Amino acid sequence: MEKTKSASKDVEMKDVEKTEKVEETKDPDLLTLEDIRDQIRNIDKAAHTKERRFAARSLRALPSLRRRVNPGVLKQAITNFCQSSSKETIISYIPESDKGTERFDKVSTPQNLAFECEIYLHMLLCMYLLDEFNKKKVEKTILLRCGKDLLDKITSHSVLDSLSARAFFYSARSMEACKEPEEPLRPTLHAALRTSTLKGHAETEATLLVLLLRSYVEAKLYTQADKLVSKTTMPENASSNQHARYLYYVAKLRAIQLDYSSAYKHLVAASRKAPSIGALGFRQHVARLTVVVQLLLGDIPERAAFRASGMRHTLEPYLELTRAVRAGRLDAFGDCLKKHEKLFEEHATYTLIVRIRHNVIKAGVRRIASAYSRISLVDVATKLGLDSPEDAEYIVSKAIRDKVLDPTSTSVDHEFGTLDARHPADVYITMEPTYAFDTRLSYCLKLQRQCVKALRFVKI
Numbered sequence: 001m002e003k004t005k006s007a008s009k010d011v012e013m014k015d016v017e018k019t020e021k022v023e024e025t026k027d028p029d030l031l032t033l034e035d036i037r038d039q040i041r042n043i044d045k046a047a048h049t050k051e052r053r054f055a056a057r058s059l060r061a062l063p064s065l066r067r068r069v070n071p072g073v074l075k076q077a078i079t080n081f082c083q084s085s086s087k088e089t090i091i092s093y094i095p096e097s098d099k100g101t102e103r104f105d106k107v108s109t110p111q112n113l114a115f116e117c118e119i120y121l122h123m124l125l126c127m128y129l130l131d132e133f134n135k136k137k138v139e140k141t142i143l144l145r146c147g148k149d150l151l152d153k154i155t156s157h158s159v160l161d162s163l164s165a166r167a168f169f170y171s172a173r174s175m176e177a178c179k180e181p182e183e184p185l186r187p188t189l190h191a192a193l194r195t196s197t198l199k200g201h202a203e204t205e206a207t208l209l210v211l212l213l214r215s216y217v218e219a220k221l222y223t224q225a226d227k228l229v230s231k232t233t234m235p236e237n238a239s240s241n242q243h244a245r246y247l248y249y250v251a252k253l254r255a256i257q258l259d260y261s262s263a264y265k266h267l268v269a270a271s272r273k274a275p276s277i278g279a280l281g282f283r284q285h286v287a288r289l290t291v292v293v294q295l296l297l298g299d300i301p302e303r304a305a306f307r308a309s310g311m312r313h314t315l316e317p318y319l320e321l322t323r324a325v326r327a328g329r330l331d332a333f334g335d336c337l338k339k340h341e342k343l344f345e346e347h348a349t350y351t352l353i354v355r356i357r358h359n360v361i362k363a364g365v366r367r368i369a370s371a372y373s374r375i376s377l378v379d380v381a382t383k384l385g386l387d388s389p390e391d392a393e394y395i396v397s398k399a400i401r402d403k404v405l406d407p408t409s410t411s412v413d414h415e416f417g418t419l420d421a422r423h424p425a426d427v428y429i430t431m432e433p434t435y436a437f438d439t440r441l442s443y444c445l446k447l448q449r450q451c452v453k454a455l456r457f458v459k460i
Helices: 028-049 052-060 062-068 071-081 087-091 115-134 140-156 161-177 185-199 202-218 222-231 240-256 260-273 280-296 316-327 330-339 341-346 350-354 357-371 377-384 389-401 432-454
Strands: 374-376 410-413 418-421
Touching: 028 052, 028 062, 028 071, 028 115, 052 062, 052 161, 062 115, 071 087, 071 115, 087 115, 115 140, 115 161, 140 161, 140 185, 161 185, 161 202, 185 202, 202 222, 202 240, 222 240, 240 260, 240 280, 240 350, 260 280, 280 316, 280 350, 316 330, 316 357, 330 341, 330 357, 341 350, 357 377, 357 389, 357 418, 374 377, 377 389, 377 418, 389 410
Parallel strands: none
Antiparallel strands: 374 418, 410 418
């Protein structure tokens, strides 16, 4: 039997060349222009259907577009999507660009767009000019003209609520950046506030209310600011950001009016309303003012407040101030005030911090009375950094009269020149636990009421 041998044939394997897929990388400016076109379509759809979600989607895209736009993209966007006679005026605000616009020819142009689309583009240009002005790349007159032109448009036309609110904010911000006098702007904002209130535009009403309140507080027109707060009501369905800003400026006003308890409540509410991610500058402003108001109330802020994320550097001078108040040393308080005077003035807290001197004295007297059963007034003057024992005698007597020190257990021996203090064996026989319990209970009840208001009930 013959064994058949199967001949094995070698199959030739052809080298398969690897074809690399070369993906075409699109021009970033072209992608930005296409994104602007998509947002313009959303704005146009919102204007015709009155659906807020389309406008909200376009407004959420503004921060991303703000970082990516340049003069070439803005010029082409306004050329394509702005269909009014003021197109050339808006284009005149745009800085010159070296890049050509031939690469934008493929972008389709929507037709018969609503007026809100022009407002959106004008606002985007105003935001870009603000950023360039901060970098000192744009002249003051260009930014000012652009902001005033935007303000004229939104006051003379009926615009979507959310878009109008954002446009009012950036037009006022551009004028403030140019350090223009705010007196001519206030009548326009007041008229717009009346109009938005009558129309029920809650977001625009809240924005204008915050702009006016800020204008009065920054100009130190506290009487007008107080009248504005008393005569108006913040819309409940406004955004949390506007609520946070409003609460902050009301707190600042109340602190200047010596109503520290109300100021502290508003600051706590503002810190809760503020976004947890982002808005670091606003949270720093709130934290600085909160520390100062707590010191004015006679309380010592918790150490955790100074260690919060993003707060360590900005609150460092206030930590030094808190240590001086806690120790009750006037000399340390004076040195801190002198050292950081310019910084406190820049933060607009210097006027309030000067008032803390009385609290430093009270804290020092309270600390001395709790540490010694008997101490001479000479030593009290030395510890507080006062000039003479007579000053110490007057301050201690006033502290007893104002009930900073317990009159039943503390007294001044004028004959021997000493401060006598009898310490209770048990702190629970005093009123301190009652006061602490009342404060905590009030806070819990207020938080419970806010949670109930925030609940959403299913409609049956």
